[in-house]
Amino acid sequence: MSNGTAAMGKMNNKKMHIRCRRCGHNSYNIRQKRCSYCGFPSPRIRHYNWAKAK
Numbered sequence: 001m002s003n004g005t006a007a008m009g010k011m012n013n014k015k016m017h018i019r020c021r022r023c024g025h026n027s028y029n030i031r032q033k034r035c036s037y038c039g040f041p042s043p044r045i046r047h048y049n050w051a052k053a054k
Helices: 004-013
Strands: none
Touching: none
8 A cells, every 4th residue: 555645744855946036036946947926037027917016
């Protein structure tokens, strides 16, 4: 049988996000090579009209 839920704790030791070069947030995905905050390396900064600044 497989290890199940106990094996999921072993997936938590690798970093998924590092600091982005463009926006400075800790949201640059290493595997996808894209920032989830600003969309780097796309030339336009990621922006949505429904995301209102508070």
